[in-house]
Amino acid sequence: MVQQLSNKKVAILATDGVEQVELIKPKKALEQAGAQTQVVSPKSDSIQGWNHHDKGDRIPVDITLERANPDDYDALLLPGGALNPDQLRTNSQAVQFVKSFFAAGKPVAAICHGPWTLIEADVVKGRTLTSWPSLQTDLRNAGATWVDREVVVDGGLVTSRNPQDIPAFNDKMIEEFAEGQHEEQRRSA
Template sequence: MQKNQERVPTPHVDQSSTALAGKRVALLVTDMFEQVELTGPRQVLQQAGATTVIVALQGGEVQGAHHEHKADRFSVQAVLAEAHPDDFDAVVLPGGVMNADTLRTRPEAQRFVKKIQDDGKPIAVICHGAWLLVSAGLVNGRTLTSWPSLADDIRNAGGEWVDREVVRDGNWVSSRKPDDIPAFNREMVALFAAGGSAR
């Protein structure tokens, strides 16, 4: 199989290398997550001083994807059923259809993001990742973006869907797709540095 080609620009955010020092960020995924939507934000978060933790449904490794094609595998650093939201300052929800469609059905994933939200901590979500927020009952009254096919789901759940590269709404930042990653990274770091704001 040909090596996955990631065409997203090299992630760079003009932030101090200590902007997120001491912050622990959960990257919540399962198999077939959109790889660049994890690796791009993770690199920027680490550059800003954050500790990133890949949290997945199972231990061992998790499978990344480039759209529907398998890409690289990544070591899981925490199993979701054993991970405590209190141990994290923020969460990133990468997309990928299969990843997001699986996570949205898992009660432990819904509980995790609900607790993050209840505590007013930042949530960064891109592409299909917003499905989990819909299924967790969190989008009512919120404004966000996503992959366009989620627009009806978001509206039907009481949210306002907009077609923009990045949207900030309270303690949330959202983007549509891999091409939006530079803007997503910029707003994500700014939000995480500020600590989010409860709704």
């Protein structure tokens, strides 16, 4: 496999309640493409994954949010699960962490409920996104255009709806992360 992402470091921001498959499968795809990934969380040691409504596995945390420096990363992944982004969007440190990627023009990928944190970071206005359908009103109210598509790319921001979209999501995420910085990201920061 071509190592499109060698020398790239990707932060995966998540906490308890993350949809396990939306973290594990993209993380694996990033690593197979050559990226170094780190699970960043407000929690230390591990976070509780979920398989829709059922508890899943504990997922190791590589670095706490408190210690993580966004300048050390080339890109950001925001997995979904309703509980995970609902907690992250109320954490000012997590919101600032997300905002910093946009301010630096770095690519970001969010799936399912992940865009909730983007709304709180105030980076969706004027953008086209997709998400889990229940977020469409929130995204529209925040100034985004919501569409029901498998994957959407808007100037370095990659979004998808659900676990069934992961193959297309992974392909576009790797493509955008390989491109690196995007001036379009800065316009919304």
